Amino acid sequence: MNYNEKIKDPRWQKRRLEILKRDDWQCQICHEKERPLHVHHKMYLKETEPWDYENKFLITLCEDCHQYNTDNFFKYLKLLTESIKLNIVSPDDLLIYADALNINHNQLLAYSTEMLIEKAREKIKIGNAHRLSTQSESVD
Numbered sequence: 001m002n003y004n005e006k007i008k009d010p011r012w013q014k015r016r017l018e019i020l021k022r023d024d025w026q027c028q029i030c031h032e033k034e035r036p037l038h039v040h041h042k043m044y045l046k047e048t049e050p051w052d053y054e055n056k057f058l059i060t061l062c063e064d065c066h067q068y069n070t071d072n073f074f075k076y077l078k079l080l081t082e083s084i085k086l087n088i089v090s091p092d093d094l095l096i097y098a099d100a101l102n103i104n105h106n107q108l109l110a111y112s113t114e115m116l117i118e119k120a121r122e123k124i125k126i127g128n129a130h131r132l133s134t135q136s137e138s139v140d
Contacts, residue, residue, distance in 0.1 A: 003050075011051040015039075015058075023060035029069075035062040040069065 006012060019039045026033045040061045041053060061069060 006050050009051070011049070015051040015053075019055070019058045020060055022055065026060065027062035027065050028059050029061060029065040032062040032065075035064060037062055038066040040066050 001009075016039045020037060025037065027035070027037065038061050040059050041050065042057050042059060045053070
């Protein structure tokens, strides 16, 4: 079953209504009540059905806030992780920026893990190259 089929599933429809009711049928960002409302997953977990998320991972957003959040989320992630690559920010600073931008740490870390591993590998290569060059100097 693909995602579009899953959001038509009665289990998701029931869950969606529970979250809309919990959030008083209004966007939790702009407090709009007149625009179409969406229930947004703050993060996605592998092999977890849309209706199986805890309440804390679901939020009611109006159509405009949902679109803005979706469009900009990955742009922010990319910008932050590229900033680490360029040594503009440290991985620790990344979490501070994530909080400021209201980005979930688990998603941020999952997104940036591959890049951080690559950066660590680069440091190991540089360290090994330096160690080998100093060993060869001492042999001469």
